[in-house]
Amino acid sequence: MENIEVGENSARFNFAEGEMLLIDKPLTWTSFDVVGKVRNSLKPLKLKVGHAGTLDPLATGLLIVCTGKLTKKIDSYQAEDKEYTGTITLGGTTPSYDLETEIDELFPIDHITEQMIFDAAKTFEGDIQQFPPAHSAIKINGERVYAKARRGEEVEIKSRQVRINSFEIEKIELPNVHFRISCSKGTYIRSLAYDFGKVLHSGSHLSSLRRTKSGDYTIENAWNLEQLIAEIKRHKEIIK
Numbered sequence: 001m002e003n004i005e006v007g008e009n010s011a012r013f014n015f016a017e018g019e020m021l022l023i024d025k026p027l028t029w030t031s032f033d034v035v036g037k038v039r040n041s042l043k044p045l046k047l048k049v050g051h052a053g054t055l056d057p058l059a060t061g062l063l064i065v066c067t068g069k070l071t072k073k074i075d076s077y078q079a080e081d082k083e084y085t086g087t088i089t090l091g092g093t094t095p096s097y098d099l100e101t102e103i104d105e106l107f108p109i110d111h112i113t114e115q116m117i118f119d120a121a122k123t124f125e126g127d128i129q130q131f132p133p134a135h136s137a138i139k140i141n142g143e144r145v146y147a148k149a150r151r152g153e154e155v156e157i158k159s160r161q162v163r164i165n166s167f168e169i170e171k172i173e174l175p176n177v178h179f180r181i182s183c184s185k186g187t188y189i190r191s192l193a194y195d196f197g198k199v200l201h202s203g204s205h206l207s208s209l210r211r212t213k214s215g216d217y218t219i220e221n222a223w224n225l226e227q228l229i230a231e232i233k234r235h236k237e238i239i240k
Helices: 031-041 068-078 114-122 145-150 189-199 225-234
Strands: 003-006 011-014 020-025 049-051 059-067 082-090 126-130 160-173 176-183 204-214
Touching (some): 020 031, 031 225, 049 068, 082 189, 114 189
Parallel strands (some): 059 204
Antiparallel strands (some): 020 059, 049 059, 082 176, 082 204, 126 160, 160 176
16 A cells, blocks of 8 residues: 555655655755655655755755656756745855855955845846856766865856846845845856855855745745654555
8 A cells, every 4th residue: 555644634645656745955965865865764665756956955945856656747846936045145255155165265345235235136137147156066077066176176167047036135134145036947046146246346155045935836835854754654554
C-alpha cells in the first residue's frame, strides 16, 4: 500500500504516483541534502525524487520536491517566477557575493541616502543582463563553476537575461537594506545584491535570503523538513 495519511488535517500522500512537496529548506542545507533526506525516508519504494529550483545553502525557504511520476513535471515547476525576501549589506563585497566567503574589499557608504537606495532598486526592474556568481552551480565543460572558484581558478561566465518583476525596499537600517523581489527563473539574487552596491558607487553582498513563493505556491503552506520526515517514518509500516 502506497497511500500515507499524515498530519492533523489527514492529508493523503501517494508517493509512487507522484507527490509535489512544499518544504521549508533549513539554513546551511543544500537542495540536494533535502532531496536525499526525502529519498532516504522513502527507500522501501525506491522512488525518483528531485527538486524544482536550487536554493543556496545560506538561503532558506520554499523548495519544491517531487516524487515518483511527478518528477516529470519538475521543469514546468522550475520555470515559474519566484519571490524572495532578504537583506543586502552595503559597504563590503565577498567573492561569493554572499556570506559563504569573507569580505575581500570595503567601501564607503556615507554618501548613500535613502532616496538613492529606492532609486537604485528601480533601475533593476524589467529585463536585465546579469552575470551569475563565480561561486554558483552552473556548469562549464561539465564542471560546476563553484568547484573551479574554490580552487582559485579564473572563471569566465557569460551574462544572461533575466526579468525582475518588482524590487521593493521594505526597510533601511544601514548598512542593511531589507528587500522583497519577484523575478524570473534563473535570477541570481546574489548577483543582484553585488550589482546593487555598484549602482550606489559602493560595494555590497547578500547577507540573508528566503524564498517565499514559487509560481502559485507559498512558504506558508510548506512543511518543516523534520516534521515531514517524522510523519513519513511514523507511517513507515504502510510503505511497502
